[in-house]
Amino acid sequence: MQNKWDIDGHAEPHTVNAETEKMKSDLLTLNMGPQHPATHGVLRVEIKTDSEIVAHAIPHLGYLHRCMEKHSENLDYRGVIPFVDRLDYLASMSMEWTYVAAVEKMLGTEVPRRAELLRIMTVELQRIASHLMAFGTYALDLGSFSPFLYAFDEREKILRLFEEVSGARLLYNYIWIGGVWNDWTDEQLQRVGDFCDAFEPETDKYHALVSVNKIFLKRTVDVGILSVQDCFDYGATGPVLRGSGYQWDLRRNMPYSLYPEFEFDVPVGTGEHGTVGDCWNRYIVRMREVKESLKIIRQVLKKIEPGSVMGKVPKVLKLPKGEVYVRHECPRGELGIHLVSEGGDSKEPYRLKVKSPCFTHVSMLPLMAPGQMVADFVATIGSIDIVLGEVDR
Amino acid sequence: MSHAVPHNSVKHYFAELWSAVSTTVRGMWITFRYVWGVKIVTVEYPEVRIVLPERARMRLFNDAQNCISCTQCALACPVDCIYIASEKYPEGTELKKASNGTPIRLHLTQFVIDTALCCYCGLCTTVCPTECLTHSHDYEFSQYTIDGMKYDYLAPDVIAWRDRIVKA
Numbered sequence: 001m002q003n004k005w006d007i008d009g010h011a012e013p014h015t016v017n018a019e020t021e022k023m024k025s026d027l028l029t030l031n032m033g034p035q036h037p038a039t040h041g042v043l044r045v046e047i048k049t050d051s052e053i054v055a056h057a058i059p060h061l062g063y064l065h066r067c068m069e070k071h072s073e074n075l076d077y078r079g080v081i082p083f084v085d086r087l088d089y090l091a092s093m094s095m096e097w098t099y100v101a102a103v104e105k106m107l108g109t110e111v112p113r114r115a116e117l118l119r120i121m122t123v124e125l126q127r128i129a130s131h132l133m134a135f136g137t138y139a140l141d142l143g144s145f146s147p148f149l150y151a152f153d154e155r156e157k158i159l160r161l162f163e164e165v166s167g168a169r170l171l172y173n174y175i176w177i178g179g180v181w182n183d184w185t186d187e188q189l190q191r192v193g194d195f196c197d198a199f200e201p202e203t204d205k206y207h208a209l210v211s212v213n214k215i216f217l218k219r220t221v222d223v224g225i226l227s228v229q230d231c232f233d234y235g236a237t238g239p240v241l242r243g244s245g246y247q248w249d250l251r252r253n254m255p256y257s258l259y260p261e262f263e264f265d266v267p268v269g270t271g272e273h274g275t276v277g278d279c280w281n282r283y284i285v286r287m288r289e290v291k292e293s294l295k296i297i298r299q300v301l302k303k304i305e306p307g308s309v310m311g312k313v314p315k316v317l318k319l320p321k322g323e324v325y326v327r328h329e330c331p332r333g334e335l336g337i338h339l340v341s342e343g344g345d346s347k348e349p350y351r352l353k354v355k356s357p358c359f360t361h362v363s364m365l366p367l368m369a370p371g372q373m374v375a376d377f378v379a380t381i382g383s384i385d386i387v388l389g390e391v392d393r
Numbered sequence: 394m395s396h397a398v399p400h401n402s403v404k405h406y407f408a409e410l411w412s413a414v415s416t417t418v419r420g421m422w423i424t425f426r427y428v429w430g431v432k433i434v435t436v437e438y439p440e441v442r443i444v445l446p447e448r449a450r451m452r453l454f455n456d457a458q459n460c461i462s463c464t465q466c467a468l469a470c471p472v473d474c475i476y477i478a479s480e481k482y483p484e485g486t487e488l489k490k491a492s493n494g495t496p497i498r499l500h501l502t503q504f505v506i507d508t509a510l511c512c513y514c515g516l517c518t519t520v521c522p523t524e525c526l527t528h529s530h531d532y533e534f535s536q537y538t539i540d541g542m543k544y545d546y547l548a549p550d551v552i553a554w555r556d557r558i559v560k561a
Binding site for chain 1: 424434446469
């Protein structure tokens with residue numbers, strides 16, 4: 001979109017009249033956040049508004065910066081896992097798995113089949129939990145409160161299962177190098193199946209409550225449109241890219257782990273109510289992904305067989321010299337872990353670089369904001385579903 | 394949707410109005426059904442407590458009588474919140490044995506965990522050879538000062554908690 005507000009190129013005022021005119025056309029600087037509930041964490045967006053219209057939006061990051069990458073250079077490979085947990089704290093399982101996959105790729109560890117299936121199951125459950133959170137808070141952003149409570153009710157059941165199996169509700173430290181920490185009992189797997197059956201009708205409720213609601217449609221349709229070309233230029237991934245109508249899912253396009261064995265669709269934005277790539281499409285992609293995740297979990301429950309959940313891993317981990325880049329499809333997009341090891345006697349990573357999907361999506365805000373109403377800008381931030389723990393690291 | 398209908402027509406106006414009213418009523422009906430017959434999912438916390446799962450990771454507790462001062466937990470800790478000091482027993486002392494039969498060769502003189510630093514990852518409990526360091530189910534331990542979060546597991550009052558804190 002052409003930006004008609006040129007903040008830097010104001011002409012010099014020569015007369016009093018010109019100065020008054022300039023004051024009328026001046027932009028008001030407004031800070032959204034860092035303590036603003038609509039920014040989903042500690043994000044500060046400096047917006048320049050022309051009355052109710054946003055002219056510029058500049059995200060300011062770093063309020064949740066914890067030096068995670070530098071810290072991990074002084075930790076042993078197992079000790080990094082609690083730190084990667086805290087990247088995207090709403091989808092810790094996915095974060096853990098990406099990091100662990102990078103270490104395993106360098107070690108050349110064989111992961112037992114049961115452990116790999118359990119990982120897929122936990123990560124897909126986590127995806128549902130994360131998308132439920134996105135759904136609930138997005139509805140909350142747009143002024144409807146009760147979907148948030150319904151979403152949390154279901155999310156709580158997933159978290160309870162995770163708590164029973166790993167011991168923590170959010171920061172699990174469950175997926176370990178070589179396998180997973182604890183095995184799921186048959187009773188717990190049965191409960192996962194029961195949850196899937198009970199949860200499927202709940203999604204219809206969510207659609208009736210939010211997806212087709214006229215107020216919701218008015219707030220999201222044709223708001224914050226991203227073309228596929230924009231997504232490519234900025235490197236957007238995950239639901240943001242799929243919401244723009246481009247079918248790209250690492251689980252399908254560059255399969256890792258046991259994903260080639262599973263049947264599932266990759267939902268894309270179809271633009272039933274307006275333009276492809278608007279907020280509504282990004283939202284509906286998430287809701288459809290939840291159903292695909294349920295499909296995968298059901299297939300896991302059919303395939304699962306007894307066995308060990310921990311592969312053979314040396315007690316003291318020393319990685320060979322080299323580097324590896326692993327990327328996985330996380331609920332918010334594509335997480336990449338670049339791990340460099342010195343080799344020799346070193347027990348710590350030489351460098352750990354995290355490529356965060358949310359960071360990419362936050363940098364797209366200046367592209368989407370100009371020309372929007374302030375209230376629509378809130379809808380735009382909510383639709384890209386960012387977690388600041390991952391943006392700032 | 395009603396995109397085929399021109400946006401300025403009367404028909405479009407009423408179609409919009411109808412869809413707004415009908416979808417809102419549909420949503421409100423879902424909420425309305427929660428007035429009766431739906432089980433309450435929240436608990437009133439101080440009076441009612443949810444039973445924690447067996448593996449729940451809450452405050453750490455070290456059974457000092459069983460500890461062999463191997464410092465493996467301190468090495469595994471990613472945030473370095475465990476402080477251990479020990480000294481050798483004098484020659485000829487009869488060595489006690491830990492619960493798994495390992496002789497306790499070192500006299501534990503300090504075992505402090507800074508709970509304010511602890512990130513409850515559970516890595517220290519998995520490396521403990523005698524399983525004396527465990528996560529208890531105790532989660533109510535807020536303090537007025539940050540120093541109060543440092544727990545000395547050799548202090549008599551903490552040892553007295555043993556029966557209350559240690560998992561059965």
